Amino acid sequence: MAMLYQAVYRRASFMWCRLHSTYVRKMRYLFELKEDDGLCRQAQNSGTFYLFHNLFPFLQKVGSKHFASQISASELKRILKKFKQDEQKLEDSVLIGCSDECMAYFALDLGSLEKMDIESELKGSFTELWKAFFQLDGKDARLLSLAQALLRWHDTHRYCSKTGQPTRKNLAGSKRVCHTNEIIYYPQMSPVVITLVSDGSRCLLARQASFPQGMYSALAGFCDVGETLEETVRREVAEEVGLEVKSMWYSASQHWPFPNSSLMIACHAMVWPQQNEIRVNKLELEAATWFSLEEVVEALRREPRPLRQEDGRFSLWLPPKWAIAHQLIQEWVKQQSTMPA
Numbered sequence: 001m002a003m004l005y006q007a008v009y010r011r012a013s014f015m016w017c018r019l020h021s022t023y024v025r026k027m028r029y030l031f032e033l034k035e036d037d038g039l040c041r042q043a044q045n046s047g048t049f050y051l052f053h054n055l056f057p058f059l060q061k062v063g064s065k066h067f068a069s070q071i072s073a074s075e076l077k078r079i080l081k082k083f084k085q086d087e088q089k090l091e092d093s094v095l096i097g098c099s100d101e102c103m104a105y106f107a108l109d110l111g112s113l114e115k116m117d118i119e120s121e122l123k124g125s126f127t128e129l130w131k132a133f134f135q136l137d138g139k140d141a142r143l144l145s146l147a148q149a150l151l152r153w154h155d156t157h158r159y160c161s162k163t164g165q166p167t168r169k170n171l172a173g174s175k176r177v178c179h180t181n182e183i184i185y186y187p188q189m190s191p192v193v194i195t196l197v198s199d200g201s202r203c204l205l206a207r208q209a210s211f212p213q214g215m216y217s218a219l220a221g222f223c224d225v226g227e228t229l230e231e232t233v234r235r236e237v238a239e240e241v242g243l244e245v246k247s248m249w250y251s252a253s254q255h256w257p258f259p260n261s262s263l264m265i266a267c268h269a270m271v272w273p274q275q276n277e278i279r280v281n282k283l284e285l286e287a288a289t290w291f292s293l294e295e296v297v298e299a300l301r302r303e304p305r306p307l308r309q310e311d312g313r314f315s316l317w318l319p320p321k322w323a324i325a326h327q328l329i330q331e332w333v334k335q336q337s338t339m340p341a
């Protein structure tokens with residue numbers, strides 16, 4: 001029966017391949033994997049895995065470049081066997097995407113094994129995501145950020161907050177269920193607005209004390225319960241730098257894994273040029289300053305890392321290319337150069 005089902009499924013998938021765009025086919029396939037544990041189990045046995053150890057992703061290095069390694073299901077089974085683990089451990093993994101050919105990608109945390117044993121077996125290292133983030137390309141960074149967020153959520157939602165009973169994840173990891181009362185829990189992320197404020201000729205960048213030396217970014221803040229995005233933008237700008245927003249518009253969004261899972265919603269905002277005196281909220285920020293177009297253009301040309309000048313101060317540098325703050329800054333630069341003089 002199972003073989004007949006597989007044959008029918010393969011035939012149906014083949015028809016899908018012929019009839020639909022790659023994107024639609026991938027989204028439909030991922031949807032089915034989330035809904036159907038049997039299908040997801042098959043996908044786990046032929047998919048590839050991104051490994052983690054207590055939420056640190058496994059990376060390999062070629063020259064000075066880091067990349068996220070994909071391990072095949074058969075290689076993973078070999079490793080599990082070598083370290084005396086049950087093959088069933090594959091089912092602890094979470095689905096994080098698929099290739100254009102519908103080969104599923106999973107993430108699995110091997111925190112119960114000895115870290116150094118796996119590192120020497122696979123010739124790489126488990127690295128703190130925050131440190132790895134600046135060295136990875138955009139695609140790897142996106143996948144690892146989603147994977148870490150999902151693994152963290154499962155690790156911290158093992159019990160039902162109403163009954164105290166254990167919850168069980170579906171195979172894909174898109175939800176957990178408390179079987180005592182059938183409450184379903186879905187992975188969560190917090191909405192955050194990130195706003196690049198301009199007074200017409202300059203843009204406002206700020207830094208928290210925890211940022212690396214010299215790095216400035218746009219203003220960011222979590223949405224409060226009950227707020228619209230527009231209200232969060234206005235409140236955060238008022239709270240953090242003491243300015244009143246005149247107008248704002250949405251740009252784009254991005255998933256962000258730090259400190260937990262956030263949906264970064266990026267906006268531009270204008271303040272009145274006559275009322276642009278910054279009053280920094282020192283409980284939130286170390287500094288906030290207006291920067292000219294020239295200063296920002298020069299900083300965009302620099303490598304995203306601390307650079308000490310001769311006078312001992314650090315040069316301005318900006319978040320890396322694939323961070324949404326970088327995109328907002330690039331957009332602002334473009335707007336400035338297309339504005340009438």
Ligand SMILES: NC(=O)c1ccc[n+]([C@@H]2O[C@H](COP(=O)([O-])OP(=O)(O)OC[C@H]3O[C@@H](n4cnc5c(N)ncnc54)[C@H](O)[C@@H]3O)[C@@H](O)[C@H]2O)c1
Nearest residue numbers: 190192217220221222256258259262264319323324325326
């Ligand atoms: N992707 C990017 O380009 C980029 C750039 C800058 C900041 N960020 C991210 O934006 C996020 C928010 O920025 P912020 O720290 O200035 O926010 P913030 O200004 O709202 O200040 C953080 C404080 O908000 C409170 N808070 C309210 N709801 C919270 C929640 N759901 N989770 C955690 N804290 C909550 C806490 O007291 C916390 O200390 C951070 O996670 C930061 O990493 C991303």
Ligand SMILES: [Mg+2]
Nearest residue numbers: 219220221284
């Ligand atoms: Mg903030």
